[in-house]
């Protein structure tokens with residue numbers, strides 16, 4: 394019988410897990426977060442006002458059983474045409490914070506918030522012991538790892554360059570990324586995905602009038618959402634596709650219905666397609682098609698796409714396909730040696746600062762995170778086959794190195810991408826946390842939507 398669940402990480406996934414456990418009148422929960430504040434995480438806490446959600450508000454309810462919840466919350470605050478709006482991520486953080494505050498008020502005896510960093514979770518035969526770096530330990534019947542993405546890898550060629558903190562920003566949301574720049578500076582952003590977009594917008598909003606050069610292997614930018622709401626003629630059944638055939642089929646469908654519809658209508662089936670694909674098919678998909686998939690699937694709000702286009706038109710944003718080779722700090726900046734895609738000869742550009750926007754990682758074999766490293770070393774968790782995160786079963790229970798599932802340790806959110814692939818955005822994580830809450834509350838034995 395599970396009476397107490399310890400949740401490691403109070404970002405979106407962990408917070409929603411706690412909220413859903415309380416909604417199910419399930420076990421009591423302890424939510425442990427190492428940052429100052431639980432409830433928002435990286436995406437909705439550290440954002441700049443210019444950062445908008447990349448999903449329409451109509452799809453951003455925290456609750457799968459109440460899809461209109463966020464829209465009603467916005468309408469109550471005077472937001473017009475809320476369902477199709479792309480609101481600031483900070484607003485979404487306020488929404489999540491309020492949800493957490495409400496459950497804390499309503500069920501104060503069943504939710505404990507702990508500020509601290511977890512360094513180990515010892516899975517005993519009937520319970521778990523969650524250890525914090527300050528020496529505290531919390532006993533629970535189960536633990537949920539909701540630790541978010543791992544930090545990005547170092548850009549190629551950077552290792553050993555020893556760039557100073559003023560010249561290299563490893564964390565795109567960290568302090569100082571936009572500090573001390575002048576209008577004739579060049580900022581090199583490595584990566585051309587959504588993280589680069591965040592940095593370009595933030596530089597622009599803070600008045601930087603120099604040039605942003607964004608570089609990635611293919612130089613692909615995320616595509617834009619259409620201004621109107623999606624009118625998707627969804628597929629009625631799961632396409633019988635192996636992952637490797639997916640994009641070919643989407644391309645064919647694109648010719649008939651347009652690429653946005655072709656990508657969107659697959660949404661309800663992506664997890665099942667991924668689960669049914671072989672390891673080799675998944676590896677092929679990741680190797681050849683992931684960049685293409687990412688830019689079509691994770692799109693930009695129209696206002697954001699317009700802003701970027703304006704920066705490009707003004708010559709303040711240049712997007713380049715190529716790869717970095719070496720970095721050397723010098724008096725007037727960083728000399729970056731790089732090679733344009735498809736060319737043999739390298740070039741050199743002097744930039745004021747380099748920002749790592751290569752995107753979140755999940756490879757447990759390469760992480761320095763003490764908690765995950767310890768759990769991997771002891772064999773309690775293992776990397777999934779594609780090294781995208783923590784290996785879990787269909788119910789989010791972690792799988793040990795010897796293939797064992799104890800049912801006392803679970804993982805949630807993007808760190809479970811290896812098992813589900815489509816588990817990055819709110820609409821998928823909210824369902825995952827809801828299902829796990831039902832399981833931990835024994836509600837999954839009950840027909841319908843909960844108790």
Ligand SMILES: Cc1cc2nc3c(=O)[nH]c(=O)nc-3n(C[C@H](O)[C@H](O)[C@H](O)COP(=O)(O)OP(=O)(O)OC[C@H]3O[C@@H](n4cnc5c(N)ncnc54)[C@H](O)[C@@H]3O)c2cc1C
Pocket residue numbers: 401402403404405406407408425426427428433434435436437445446447448482509510511512539540541542591764805806807808817818819820
């Ligand atoms: C910049 C950005 C923008 C996004 N925009 C959207 C969007 O518009 N729409 C959408 O649907 N999705 C969006 N997403 C995706 C999605 O919402 C996030 O991936 C999701 O918030 C993941 O939440 P998480 O709780 O799993 O991870 P995180 O938010 O990273 O939270 C993990 C938390 O765990 C804590 N933690 C980690 N290790 C420990 C430890 N050992 N001890 C204690 N605490 C620990 C961390 O401090 C952190 O607060 C965005 C993601 C990002 C990064």
